[in-house]
Amino acid sequence: MANLDSNIVKLAPEAGTPAFRSAPHNIEAEQALLGAILVNNDAFDRVSNFLEPKHFFEPIHQMVYETAASLIRAGKIATPVTLKTFLPADTDLGGMTVAQYLARLAAEATTIINAQDYGRTVYDLSIRRDLIRVGEDMVNVAFDAPVDFAPRAQIEDAERKLYDLAETGRYEGGFQKFTMAATTAIDMAANAYMRDGKLSGIATGLRSLDAKMGGLQKSDLVIVAGRPGMGKTALATNIAYNIARAHRDEQQADGTKKTTNGGIVGFFSCEMSAEQLATRVLAEQTGIPSSTIRRGGITQDEFETIKNHAIELEQLPLFIDETGGLSISQLTARARRLKRQKGLDVIVVDYIQLLQGTGRRADNRVQEVTEITTSLKALAKELNVPVVALSQLSRQVESRDDKRPQLSDLRESGSIEQDADVVLFVYREEYYLQNKEPRPGTDDYIKWQTEMAAVHGKAEVIIGKQRHGPTGTVPLQFEAMVTRFADLEDENRMPAQIK
Numbered sequence: 001m002a003n004l005d006s007n008i009v010k011l012a013p014e015a016g017t018p019a020f021r022s023a024p025h026n027i028e029a030e031q032a033l034l035g036a037i038l039v040n041n042d043a044f045d046r047v048s049n050f051l052e053p054k055h056f057f058e059p060i061h062q063m064v065y066e067t068a069a070s071l072i073r074a075g076k077i078a079t080p081v082t083l084k085t086f087l088p089a090d091t092d093l094g095g096m097t098v099a100q101y102l103a104r105l106a107a108e109a110t111t112i113i114n115a116q117d118y119g120r121t122v123y124d125l126s127i128r129r130d131l132i133r134v135g136e137d138m139v140n141v142a143f144d145a146p147v148d149f150a151p152r153a154q155i156e157d158a159e160r161k162l163y164d165l166a167e168t169g170r171y172e173g174g175f176q177k178f179t180m181a182a183t184t185a186i187d188m189a190a191n192a193y194m195r196d197g198k199l200s201g202i203a204t205g206l207r208s209l210d211a212k213m214g215g216l217q218k219s220d221l222v223i224v225a226g227r228p229g230m231g232k233t234a235l236a237t238n239i240a241y242n243i244a245r246a247h248r249d250e251q252q253a254d255g256t257k258k259t260t261n262g263g264i265v266g267f268f269s270c271e272m273s274a275e276q277l278a279t280r281v282l283a284e285q286t287g288i289p290s291s292t293i294r295r296g297g298i299t300q301d302e303f304e305t306i307k308n309h310a311i312e313l314e315q316l317p318l319f320i321d322e323t324g325g326l327s328i329s330q331l332t333a334r335a336r337r338l339k340r341q342k343g344l345d346v347i348v349v350d351y352i353q354l355l356q357g358t359g360r361r362a363d364n365r366v367q368e369v370t371e372i373t374t375s376l377k378a379l380a381k382e383l384n385v386p387v388v389a390l391s392q393l394s395r396q397v398e399s400r401d402d403k404r405p406q407l408s409d410l411r412e413s414g415s416i417e418q419d420a421d422v423v424l425f426v427y428r429e430e431y432y433l434q435n436k437e438p439r440p441g442t443d444d445y446i447k448w449q450t451e452m453a454a455v456h457g458k459a460e461v462i463i464g465k466q467r468h469g470p471t472g473t474v475p476l477q478f479e480a481m482v483t484r485f486a487d488l489e490d491e492n493r494m495p496a497q498i499k
Contacts, residue, residue, distance in 0.1 A: 205242025
């Protein structure tokens with residue numbers, strides 16, 4: 001194909017770009033693609049789902065593509081003849097008129113078979129120019145930043161821009177036919193059939209809970225709430241471990257890995273250290289109380305058991321961030337980075353009230369929590385992963401006779417209840433009953449023993465809200481000594497009855 005580049009007046013380099021180094025572009029690819037569209041409008045359909053006018057380097061090419069797109073989408077034919085009336089007739093094209101230039105484009109066009117390849121070339125070069133702009137912005141802001149603009153804020157802003165580029169730098173997107181959506185739905189059903197538990201979401205490892213929820217669904221914000229001592233962190237830790245242990249993936253044609261079961265878990269522990277969480281997991285798996293492990297009061301056999309399980313834990317795709325006082329912007333930036341570097345299927349946050357907002361004023365805690373929950377929901381949608389966030393309950397629970405929590409018990413409940421897709425309450429009657437022990441030898445004590453025997457080792461997960469399914473109560477087994485939740489019907493994991 002003849003090179004039409006010499007007939008076009010080159011754009012001046014963008015501001016801040018050295019005159020001797022122009023931004024990446026390929027005029028010939030742009031010309032060949034536009035020519036193909038003008039010759040055969042079907043070529044437009046091959047690139048329209050990812051290519052936009054802004055991706056072209058030359059302004060005249062942006063105008064030609066945008067006008068052609070408007071005509072084609074309106075059901076009309078885009079040719080040099082129909083286009084020329086919509087373009088400025090006085091445009092200087094190196095001595096050529098608009099009509100002459102359009103005719104040359106069509107005369108020297110590539111075939112429709114190559115249209116998508118040329119479109120990808122134009123698109124990729126546009127992404128590279130965007131990267132240059134991000135880099136220039138970083139340099140300029142770093143030089144001219146105001147005194148109250150912390151470097152950390154600039155780093156987080158740059159990470160957000162780069163992540164946006166990484167996510168949009170693909171050839172997918174745009175509208176799709178319903179047949180494609182139906183195919184996607186069938187694929188989801190097929191994946192659910194092959195996944196453990198036949199679930200549409202990620203299995204928590206607790207069958208009775210999964211039966212009610214269908215697993216953890218992508219882009220959902222799941223709130224796990226309860227009063228202190230109910231076992232919120234234990235439940236979240238159990239679920240995180242179960243998901244990481246079940247993780248399986250397969251290699252894709254493009255070299256990336258796709259999770260087929262379980263998932264890669266990012267655990268933000270704002271309250272407990274990574275060592276404490278690891279000790280809890282070891283206690284759950286070995287059946288040796290964490291207090292015994294910490295004191296060193298274990299036998300040689302128990303030590304070997306702990307060592308073997310620790311080796312297994314090292315292989316799990318479970319990543320823990322134990323940084324205290326995290327802001328919501330720092331959390332989102334670290335989650336994006338983990339997904340980019342290692343992959344990410346589930347996020348766990350322990351817990352909401354220990355996070356900080358990005359505002360400089362923290363005197364209005366309700367507004368701050370609103371920002372946090374809104375950001376967590378936005379993060380779940382952005383990364384397309386479930387976010388499991390723990391939350392404290394207000395003290396008003398303690399003032400009621402029936403201490404089972406309700407949605408109104410959530411601290412700063414307005415935003416939490418509104419933004420959450422699922423709200424789970426952890427409740428253990430045994431916790432409250434054991435604090436009411438009467439004096440031994442009395443009739444009340446015998447009655448208390450009977451009541452304790454009925455609730456010992458049992459917990460309830462109350463589904464207070466669920467967008468995709470029913471609410472209700474899921475009974476579970478809870479072994480306090482090893483902080484382990486299990487399905488109630490699993491006789492092999494039931495703790496010994498109280499004596």
